[in-house]
Amino acid sequence: MTLRETAFAKINLALHVRRRRGDGYHELETLFAFVDTGDELVARFAPRDSLRVTGEFGGALDDPFGNVVAKALNALPHGAGWDLTLEKNLPVAAGLGGGSADAGAVFRMVRHAHGLPDDWQSRAAKLGADVPACVESVACIGRGTGTELEPIANDLAGLPVLLVNPRIPLATGPVFKAWDSVDRGPLEGNDLRTMALNGRNDLEGPALSLVPEIRDVLQVLQQTGAWLTRMSGSGATCFALYDTTQVRDAARTAMPPAWWTLAGKLR
Incomplete structure (x- = not known):
């Protein structure tokens, strides 16, 4: 079985920083939106997990096995193993949530193949503040550190x-x-x-x-x-x-x- 997912580029249509929190993070209000293209992931069932990174920006990931894609896979039950290929088309450290989008794509692949555990939102949040929004990759409001999500009427789809x-x-x-x-x-x-x-x-x-x-x-x-x-x-x-x-x-x-x-x- 082969699974394919696009890791949709995330943009912040607005990003309001309200205060610095006692835990060192910042209280945010942000408008998440997603572009219909980005990185590409392909997974095949295998005896053990493996990850190969290609694409224009693949060389920017020094340790593929320590990146958020591998961490996302390790955070979820997914069978014996997956042979994953990540085509890195989005620049790294660019404000596009590239790593978070990749992790979100892994969550969707696992959901398709096995279903997600009931606590998937908290597992996603532990990987990064943008990851919960990137799992569904639909426009929404993010509060707190960005992990508290609210729906928003989306009159910009297709723009x-x-x-x-x-x-x-x-x-x-x-x-x-x-x-x-x-x-x-x-x-x-x-x-x-x-x-x-x-x-x-x-x-x-x-x-x-x-x-x-x-x-x-x-x-x-x-x-x-x-x-x-x-x-x-x-x-x-x-x-x-x-x-x-x-x-x-x-x-x-x-x-x-x-x-x-x-x-x-x-x-």
Whole structure:
């Protein structure tokens, strides 16, 4: 039996950092959305677990067996073993939840083959704050550290989106550390479009202080006819939302060739 899953790229349409918690984490309010493309995983039943990483960004994972895909598999009952191949198409440390999306895809594969245990949400949360949202990979609100999920009316499904990264990795920890601790208020609105337009990314300023090239990406995207441009997560990937695929594709063509781009639609 062969299982196939796409690890859908995650973007944060808005990311509000409300306070620094006593446990060292941050209290968040975020709008999760997902693009209809990303990494690709293939699994075949085998006597024991194995993992092979390919793709443009496969070399960025120094220890495939210590990455979140292997941890996700180890966290779930899945039979004797799986021979897994991960095609790493998303850049690493890019604000796209790439590792979390990969883990979410593993959860869906296990659900298809064996079913998930009743406590799968807590098992997912232990792997990373974005993993629970990535299991279903549908638009939702994340609160707490991002693991407390709420449904949201999704009026943006099918909307063309362009992802752009200056090919500079940016670790999450230093970005949060550079946050100025100012609470700029909650999410506002009742549907995805309104909340996104009213929202912001509180990590954009800290990320710009570490990777100024993000500003170049945002400035270029803002000239392409998008109705919303913003940095995703802790960066350095930025996204732009368009009303038509033609405008999006023209925008992608206009990007500097040195930058990484990915065109898709919101799920």
